Amino acid sequence: xxxxxxxxxxxxxxxxxxxxxxxxxxxxxxxxxxxxxxxxxxxxxxxxxxxxxxxxxxxxxxxxxxxxxxxxxxxxxxxxxxxxxxxxxxxxxxxxxxxxxxxxxxxxxxxxxxxxxxxxxxxxxxxxxxxxxxxxxxxxxxxxxxxxxxxxxxxxxxxxxxxxxxxxxxxxxxxxxxxxxxxxxxxxxxxxxxxxxxxxxxxxxxxxxxxxxxxxxxxxxxxxxxxxxxxxxxxxxxxxxxxxxxxxxxxxxxxxxxxxxxxxxxxxxxxxxxxxxxxxxxxxxxxxxxxxxxxxxxxxxxxxxxxxxxxxxxxxxxxxxxxxxxxxxxxxxxxxxxxxxxxxxxxxxxxxxxxxxxxxxxxxxxxxxxxxxxxxxxxxxxxxxxxxxxxxxxxxxxxxxxxxxxx
Amino acid sequence: xxxxxxxxxxxxxxxxxxxxxxxxxxxxxxxxxxxxxxxxxxxxxxxxxxxxxxxxxxxxxxxxxxxxxxxxxxxxxxxxxxxxxxxxxxxxxxxxxxxxxxxxxxxxxxxxxxxxxxxxxxxxxxxxxxxxxx
Numbered sequence: 001x002x003x004x005x006x007x008x009x010x011x012x013x014x015x016x017x018x019x020x021x022x023x024x025x026x027x028x029x030x031x032x033x034x035x036x037x038x039x040x041x042x043x044x045x046x047x048x049x050x051x052x053x054x055x056x057x058x059x060x061x062x063x064x065x066x067x068x069x070x071x072x073x074x075x076x077x078x079x080x081x082x083x084x085x086x087x088x089x090x091x092x093x094x095x096x097x098x099x100x101x102x103x104x105x106x107x108x109x110x111x112x113x114x115x116x117x118x119x120x121x122x123x124x125x126x127x128x129x130x131x132x133x134x135x136x137x138x139x140x141x142x143x144x145x146x147x148x149x150x151x152x153x154x155x156x157x158x159x160x161x162x163x164x165x166x167x168x169x170x171x172x173x174x175x176x177x178x179x180x181x182x183x184x185x186x187x188x189x190x191x192x193x194x195x196x197x198x199x200x201x202x203x204x205x206x207x208x209x210x211x212x213x214x215x216x217x218x219x220x221x222x223x224x225x226x227x228x229x230x231x232x233x234x235x236x237x238x239x240x241x242x243x244x245x246x247x248x249x250x251x252x253x254x255x256x257x258x259x260x261x262x263x264x265x266x267x268x269x270x271x272x273x274x275x276x277x278x279x280x281x282x283x284x285x286x287x288x289x290x291x292x293x294x295x296x297x298x299x300x301x302x303x304x305x306x307x308x309x310x311x312x313x314x315x316x317x318x319x320x321x322x323x324x325x326x327x328x329x330x331x332x333x334x335x336x337x338x339x340x341x342x343x344x345x346x347x348x349x350x351x352x353x354x355x356x357x358x359x360x361x362x363x364x365x366x367x368x369x370x371x372x373x374x375x376x377x378x379x380x381x382x383x384x385x386x387x388x389x390x391x392x393x394x395x396x397x398x399x400x401x402x403x404x405x406x407x
Numbered sequence: 408x409x410x411x412x413x414x415x416x417x418x419x420x421x422x423x424x425x426x427x428x429x430x431x432x433x434x435x436x437x438x439x440x441x442x443x444x445x446x447x448x449x450x451x452x453x454x455x456x457x458x459x460x461x462x463x464x465x466x467x468x469x470x471x472x473x474x475x476x477x478x479x480x481x482x483x484x485x486x487x488x489x490x491x492x493x494x495x496x497x498x499x500x501x502x503x504x505x506x507x508x509x510x511x512x513x514x515x516x517x518x519x520x521x522x523x524x525x526x527x528x529x530x531x532x533x534x535x536x537x538x539x540x541x
Contacts, residue, residue, distance in 0.1 A: 312445055312469050314471060315469065338445065349445070353442070387467070388447055388448070389442060399442060404438075
């Protein structure tokens, strides 16, 4: 099997659409193209039936008991907004306190920031060095005015899987709603809304080999029944919670992707885990002073976030230009700030600047892993030869003790 | 974010990567930046008795634009007098490499590195004169 350049190893950013998903979607573009809300003719009924079936499949993926608990949206960002703002608006008489974490996706963090401007109080829980939230911190933070806790299932940068089940036990016993942005974890780590006492969950198709532009929000209907204020008005679609014509092809694709995960997820994750470990071990065997960021135990199978000391992330990415990865370096972000997730984990700025995130997935091959490992090793060595920090380290100088003339 | 051809060229074929003996009295060493900022440049010049920079070397911890800026600096320094070298401006580096606005600070750091190396050299020369004057 030959390798196709460029090699994609950024599965946390997005995933290619599985050919089976594309096939499932096609008829809904030009044969079964009806508007699912058209009640008066077969075009509409056909589309509606497809949506209905899709709802059932997505519900099954997350262990939801009632398909009506699946609200289709344009993606997880919209779902996060709907969950947080929708709950806040509805429950604001009951309380104005929301709890979340410092490592959440910006869709959660920025929604919380907006609520703060409107008078809500938000507690941002810290994470440990291992990139995990402590359920006891959640428990301590809950107060009489708390209406919502939002904790992601798995982090997009370091892949750490949060203790959602433990947190769910706590929130259930205290009568507080639990929302989880489950985007990165779906199909890769166990997630069951009933078993884990999750009341709201954000999902997106494009991180699970489905198309971009479609996602869902799980909204619990029973024990308790969660209500929220719709953020999109106009027609009352999705049980009044999200108006707007449904993206039928997208939804069908989303469901097909979910079906594939239900059937093949377990075996796939084992395969990807083995590839990830192969990559990690090759790199560790050949390179000194490299550090994996985040808990190895509670981690997505395909994620490897590594800091290569003495080498800067963007220079690394340029060096391995035939491989698509991302970095926690400031140089790669539009804001020139290094990764806030690594910062929250206590990773020093210098190592944050030196971090690379590899995300392996369904179509990653062993040949690709070997090629990438060898390439990374060669380039890290080359960049270290060019690095004054590596030279100083080799001379036995403790870089932490140097007084830098920063600009 | 795509890189300019010139930046890639300097990365693939960096000029003058290396180390000069910092204890040599004709060598000036500039070390600027900080690991926490993601940018550290070490630039060294070896100056002839006639005041001409006969060799220059660099090592950089930083992005492609930072590496290119310091590599280019060493190219320009060779053959110039120390006075000429101190007129090199970051804008010249940025223009030559087609640096986008978000990378201009890399060229600023390169200019700082040049000035730091020159300052170190001058300090050493002054100390040498002081000693020989006794």
